[in-house]
Amino acid sequence: NAGVMQNPRHLVRRRGQEARLRCSPMKGHSHVYWYRQLPEEGLKFMVYLQKENIIDESGMPKERFSAEFPKEGPSILRIQQVVRGDSAAYFCASSPLRQETEAFFGQGTRLTVV
Amino acid sequence: GQQVMQIPQYQHVQEGEDFTTYCNSSTTLSNIQWYKQRPGGHPVFLIQLVKSGEVKKQKRLTFQFGEAKKNSSLHITATQTTDVGTYFCAGLPYGGSQGNLIFGKGTKLSVKP
Numbered sequence: 338n339a340g341v342m343q344n345p346r347h348l349v350r351r352r353g354q355e356a357r358l359r360c361s362p363m364k365g366h367s368h369v370y371w372y373r374q375l376p377e378e379g380l381k382f383m384v385y386l387q388k389e390n391i392i393d394e395s396g397m398p399k400e401r402f403s404a405e406f407p408k409e410g411p412s413i414l415r416i417q418q419v420v421r422g423d424s425a426a427y428f429c430a431s432s433p434l435r436q437e438t439e440a441f442f443g444q445g446t447r448l449t450v451v
Numbered sequence: 452g453q454q455v456m457q458i459p460q461y462q463h464v465q466e467g468e469d470f471t472t473y474c475n476s477s478t479t480l481s482n483i484q485w486y487k488q489r490p491g492g493h494p495v496f497l498i499q500l501v502k503s504g505e506v507k508k509q510k511r512l513t514f515q516f517g518e519a520k521k522n523s524s525l526h527i528t529a530t531q532t533t534d535v536g537t538y539f540c541a542g543l544p545y546g547g548s549q550g551n552l553i554f555g556k557g558t559k560l561s562v563k564p
Contacts, residue, residue, distance in 0.1 A: 379457075379539055379554035380494065393551055428493060439484065439496040440552070
């Protein structure tokens with residue numbers, strides 16, 4: 338059973354470009370969470386999705402950021418018109434159940450905006 | 452807003468010494484989880500505590516959840532170089548979705564052989 342798969346592992350974008358981060362949850366997991374981690378910081382919750390539904394996006398910036406988890410295929414975190422401040426590690430996690438279970442994290446995508 | 456404070460931010464120990472990190476929440480938590488992140492790696496789940504006053508052990512690691520369910524600690528006995536990494540607590544406030552875990556900033560542990 339493969340773990341949570343994220344790609345790409347490293348992504349370099351120029352200011353103003355779009356960044357697309359992909360996350361395939363573990364087999365059998367239908368709950369996906371995205372977190373952002375700045376250097377030397379903890380993880381900040383961004384969004385929680387189930388298949389085709391956004392459950393909680395209270396941590397998502399109001400502009401430029403969007404997330405989806407389609408019926409088929411991976412979850413996508415999209416950042417439009419990236420700025421230097423978007424440089425961070427973005428981690429995806431998945432779990433089989435909603436309530437009170439551990440989350441399995443992917444290896445993360447390190448986004449660098451130049 | 453809801454916060455989870457974690458101290459210390461850094462801890463340097465000699466191999467064989469003990470290590471403790473503390474976590475305090477501004478609100479009562481439904482549960483608290485602990486994760487370890489190696490340098491350059493991703494967070495790996497260690498344990499979850501749910502009950503008030505709960506104590507759980509994993510070999511040299513002891514986890515506690517306070518009576519008021521607002522604080523927690525992780526204690527490592529006789530540290531080894533393999534313990535190096537950043538330890539995060541993550542609390543789930545009552546009423547929050549499971550994804551809305553609030554992470555502490557972590558305690559970065561270095562172990563000198």
